[in-house]
Amino acid sequence: MIDILLVRENPDLVRASQRARGADESLVDQVLAADEKRRASITEFESLRAQQKSVSKSVGAAMGKLAGARKSGSGDVETLQQEADEARTRAAELAAKVKQREAAADQEDKEFAALIRELDNIVIDGVPAGGEDDFVTLETVGEPREFDFEPLDHLTLGERLGAIDMERGAKVSGSRFYFLKGAGARLSNALMAYAQSIAVEEGFTPLVVPTLVSPATMGGTGYLDAHEDVYHLESADLYLTGTSEVALAGYHTDEIIDLSAGPLRYTATSTCYRREAGSYGKDTRGIFRVHQFTKTEMFIYCTPEEAVAEHQNLLRIERRLLDGLELPYRVIDVAAGDLGGSAARKFDCEAWVPTQGKYRELTSTSNCTTYQARRLNIRQRGDDGKTSFVATLNGTMLTDTRPIVALLENHQQADGSVRVPRALQPFLGTDVIRPA
RNA sequence: GGAGGCGUCGCCUAGUCUGGUCUAUGGCGCCCGCCUGCUAAGCGGGUUUGGGGAUAAAACCCCAUCGAGGGUUCAAAUCCCUCCGCCUCCGCCA
Known part of the structure; x- marks a missing residue:
């Protein structure tokens, strides 16, 4: 609002x-x-x-x-x-x-x-006007790799490695569900552990959060406006969250928080649920677009004056994580028409997916200025003793499924094994993933 | 899941049975002032949060706010209903 x-x-x-x-x-x-x-x-x-x-x-x-x-x-x-x-x-x-x-x-x-x-949030000066295709590329990092063999796609690789099992996912839950197994499961855990370790290093307070939330919380964060993507449990009148941003934003609902010592920075890892309704026929192969994944999210409460700098900070951390995964990626300034109602500006980091020949979204960070806080009634007390709405920002550290796609495809080797980037090795306990 | 108790303006608390000088009491904390060599004590005043009006901005005036939402009444913190949260006991349980 x-x-x-x-x-x-x-x-x-x-x-x-x-x-x-x-x-x-x-x-x-x-x-x-x-x-x-x-x-x-x-x-x-x-x-x-x-x-x-x-x-x-x-x-x-x-x-x-x-x-x-x-x-x-x-x-x-x-x-x-x-x-x-x-x-x-x-x-x-x-x-x-x-x-x-x-x-x-x-x-x-x-x-x-x-x-x-x-009324949607006021777009920040400098955001490109227009729709989905009108983004501006801010920077491209690394180069798409030249393969001296025919690269396999992530699902073929995942199946050979015994890491991804779509068939049993479909058997148990339906389409767009999957099992991660062996190296796949370990990769998921390692990615989250890697993200969490950086989050703490960057001064974020870790939280374990509810993934079922009340209609009031869901509505307050603005996710009910995008109704078709949300799971609702009728028997309990609760919503399954598509991101821990919902719980992290709801955390200080109806509170007057103290920002005198600087921004409040939180992080949470949670399972995320998305119906992906209306995406029939899109990204149907493998685990690129699924109904459930795991994500470590960052969330910041700060004064409106600090928001732009904090947004840059979130983007820096996202890039730090992707750098560590040694993936080629680009950073885009998302166009106004593709922002969603709450965001005043949004940066996406898109990693190169070799078999698609495209950059695809891996992480995303939004500056919601005071828009979300106004809905959720989250305020701070100024030096004059008066209350005012705070700014909120959120950003992905890492999810599990899409980075696994990017890691498998980008770091595959001719013999079917996959190189593990150095930053991930301590969390995975190996420098190469081989067929089980 | 069953039974009972509780929810008051930062914290504690009076008021609820018996509706009306309640403009919600008192204490603590905090802020301002006085006093003071400094500090403390003491004294005086202020101290919920929204909204509407007024103003250059204030002061100021008004409305709402006693967990939330309805209802009864000329009038509700107080009576009635629904919901939410917390506590105690019982049952069940990883």
Whole structure:
């Protein structure tokens, strides 16, 4: 959610942001109209309520006097009784009116709230305009490898190594499920251990988090807007999270956090669940696009002023991890139309996948500025004692499945074995993976 | 899963039975001021969070807020209903 004050004071900025995303510009004027309507309604209702309260209070006073008069036998009990009754009648009339105006004000406030939630986050200056294909490549690291033999794809390699078993995954759970076995399972664990060790080195606090969350948490992080990708457990009314970002963002919901000692940096490894609905026919081979994988995620709470620097920090850490895996990759500045509603800027790291002849997304980091915090009501207290919304950022350290794809394909050798990059060796306990 | 208890503005706490001077009590902590060679003590004042109005900005005025949401009533921390969380006991269990 963006700040209504910003919409009021600088509507052109909001319009420009919507335009860059290819989103609806007229929403800005709808929001402004709804805001005005709602404020007029609130003012009317509140002044009426103030009247009602003061009349109602006089009923109490009258009753008090009446009781006193009755007890002592002094004073005109009848007159006092009449006064009390009259006040009560007037209060009852006002109460009915107040009820009406309150309902109207509530309705208009709801309409306003629904509209402003539709506005996407303000895109940061410099983000390329346009859609999915309009990204800007910031840097390319390493070179796609020249093979002096015909490279195999990750599934063929994985099966030969006894590392990936799609058939049994499908048998047990259906399509896009899999088993990792032997070296495959060990690679998954090693990648997470590698990520966790770097996370701690970089000053992140590790958490073990819930992967089933309430509708409120899911909605607050904005993931319910992308409904088709989310698993919902009807019997318990809980959602399976597609990333631990959900729990990490929900962690400080409704809190006023202390950022005086610097940003709060958290990391969590969790199983991630994605329906991948609507991706039929896409990436159907192997474990590139699956319903379940494991991911170590970073999450940062900081002041809005620190957000851009923290975003660069997350990108640096992601690159550090990929460098360690010795993969060729590029960094892209994702275009406005491909950001998702919460992000103001997003950098993806895409690794080279030899048998696809393409760079594919391995990690991604988003700067959500105050958009997510506003929805989740996460604030900090400034030096002036006033509260303000914090900025949130998230980034992938590593997942297991896609890096395994990239590692197997890029580091395969003519004899069917796979070289293990040095950084991973301590966690895997070997420098080469051979057929089991 | 069953039974019972509890949830008050940072923390503790009064108020809930018996609805109305409750403008939610008091203490601790914190902040400002006075006093003071310094510190402490003492004294005085302030101290939830949203929202609306007012303002150059404040001061200020108003509305809501006693776990959340409904209801009853002229009036709800207080009565009724639903939900959530915590604690105790019982059952079950890796």
